[in-house]
Amino acid sequence: MLKPPEEHATVYSGGDSLFPLEVSGLAFSDRGRNLVDNVSLTLDGRSRTVILGPNGAGKSLLMRLLHGLLQPTAGTILWGGRPLDAAVRARQAMVFQRPTLLRRSAEENLRFVLGHLPRTARDARITELLADAKLTDIRTMPARLLSGGEQQRLAIARARAADPDVLFLDEPSASLDPASTHAIEELIRAIHAEGTKIILVTHDLGQARRLADDVVFVSRGRIMEHQPAADFFLNQRSDAARAYIEGRLDIGTVDQS
Amino acid sequence: MSDSGSILTLALSLVLSGDAELWSIIGLSLRVSLTAVLLACLIGLPLGAVLSVARFRGRGAVAALLNAFMGLPPVVVGLAVYLVLSRSGPLGVFGLLYTPAAMIIAQTILVTPLIAALARQSLADLHGEYDELFRSLGLSATEKVSALIWDGRYSLSTAALAGFGRAIAEVGAVIIVGGNIEHVTRVMTTTIALETSKGNLALAMALGIILILLALIVNAAVMALNRTARRLAYA
Ligand SMILES: Nc1ncnc2c1ncn2[C@@H]1O[C@H](COP(=O)(O)OP(=O)(O)OP(=O)(O)O)[C@@H](O)[C@H]1O
Ligand SMILES: [Mg+2]
Numbered sequence: 001m002l003k004p005p006e007e008h009a010t011v012y013s014g015g016d017s018l019f020p021l022e023v024s025g026l027a028f029s030d031r032g033r034n035l036v037d038n039v040s041l042t043l044d045g046r047s048r049t050v051i052l053g054p055n056g057a058g059k060s061l062l063m064r065l066l067h068g069l070l071q072p073t074a075g076t077i078l079w080g081g082r083p084l085d086a087a088v089r090a091r092q093a094m095v096f097q098r099p100t101l102l103r104r105s106a107e108e109n110l111r112f113v114l115g116h117l118p119r120t121a122r123d124a125r126i127t128e129l130l131a132d133a134k135l136t137d138i139r140t141m142p143a144r145l146l147s148g149g150e151q152q153r154l155a156i157a158r159a160r161a162a163d164p165d166v167l168f169l170d171e172p173s174a175s176l177d178p179a180s181t182h183a184i185e186e187l188i189r190a191i192h193a194e195g196t197k198i199i200l201v202t203h204d205l206g207q208a209r210r211l212a213d214d215v216v217f218v219s220r221g222r223i224m225e226h227q228p229a230a231d232f233f234l235n236q237r238s239d240a241a242r243a244y245i246e247g248r249l250d251i252g253t254v255d256q257s
Numbered sequence: 258m259s260d261s262g263s264i265l266t267l268a269l270s271l272v273l274s275g276d277a278e279l280w281s282i283i284g285l286s287l288r289v290s291l292t293a294v295l296l297a298c299l300i301g302l303p304l305g306a307v308l309s310v311a312r313f314r315g316r317g318a319v320a321a322l323l324n325a326f327m328g329l330p331p332v333v334v335g336l337a338v339y340l341v342l343s344r345s346g347p348l349g350v351f352g353l354l355y356t357p358a359a360m361i362i363a364q365t366i367l368v369t370p371l372i373a374a375l376a377r378q379s380l381a382d383l384h385g386e387y388d389e390l391f392r393s394l395g396l397s398a399t400e401k402v403s404a405l406i407w408d409g410r411y412s413l414s415t416a417a418l419a420g421f422g423r424a425i426a427e428v429g430a431v432i433i434v435g436g437n438i439e440h441v442t443r444v445m446t447t448t449i450a451l452e453t454s455k456g457n458l459a460l461a462m463a464l465g466i467i468l469i470l471l472a473l474i475v476n477a478a479v480m481a482l483n484r485t486a487r488r489l490a491y492a
Contacts, residue, residue: 067393094393096389100387100390103408103490112404142489142490145489145490
């Protein structure tokens, strides 16, 4: 059943796609805690994958591992058969749970990641990105003076700028009002429509229902289930997921283990 | 009492009359210290930025060393530069001792650790904030350093001003390597030392007034920078 990694890699060596993403036996532990525990997962390149799970379950850690910001303690991550290196990461973008904006204006935050383009093309792209994110009016504002919703939209616009194959979004609409949440979901749909794989963490079940094609449920550093969204919302297979959906007080964090 | 009052009056009239000797001394002071700070920034800012970004063994030791060098006694720096530049020293052939160039070298050495250490501190905080974004974007070390320097420019300007404050006010280093030669290497602080010992208190006090004014200007500039940075949310 298990193929050695070299053989595995040759299967995909012709293609340029980052998919499928194949994760096996992935683990991350720190100070004796298994924060991500023996995770295996396969994702295709088309769907919008939503990761659900209680606070502290390890969702953000999992995204960091998949994006290569953290080194796993064990396991393998293969993007289209390739190990996660700088070239693979260059085709991915991430919007962090706390948006990290440069101490520059909104447009300078975009220009920063478009350095490779010639000037006129770059300015045109900035104008387009700002318009899509409904940020045209605040183009020259210092990014850190923007509202929470504007900051998130700017962070998403910046992640989109490089035209990534994969976009990781870690709770992009946490603490935003319904209108801002809607604007962000529209933006995510637009990016997905351009052919970008979406991997999204959220605690907003309405948002998960609206956006998810498939749901990965994480609890205590483990993947409890991975189902098509329609099936997941109809019938959770794991107790932890059922408790989470029903809003029961839970059990889901890593630290009681 | 009336004596020191009349000295003050004389000093003020010297300042206001645009006395040629006074202004040539001030001019040399500014030229030496501003050049030294410029050089110290060219070395210290990238050095501090690299130290705030790089991950290598012994990084903590280098940072501690910088912090220690921040408080180098000027006379010791002066002595070291003297030994290097004196006729029998390794750089003796250039004949730099007792020239403004020697004073610039000494002040550069004095101020570089200060600027580098302050830069490292403020850019390390900034880097902590940007680190994951930079890694996500796959930036090279050079791109990281230049982005940090640009985004930290207000606090770095403050570091440069602190360096200028230290350079313009020090006596120990410039008096040893400059020699306090009239019309050649005489700067404000060395003149004050000399004229006071000769009993020419008016000129000494006139220069003292200028030094205090410069200190006030530097402080005001630091405050203005901080205020601007806060207003733009760049701090
Ligand atoms: N870089 C790290 N090194 C060690 N431990 C970490 C690291 N990052 C997070 N943790 C720990 O791992 C656990 C899971 O954290 P994580 O941020 O992944 O949770 P999460 O599922 O995203 O939660 P939330 O919904 O609150 O964002 C937490 O107990 C946290 O303290
Ligand atoms: Mg999280």
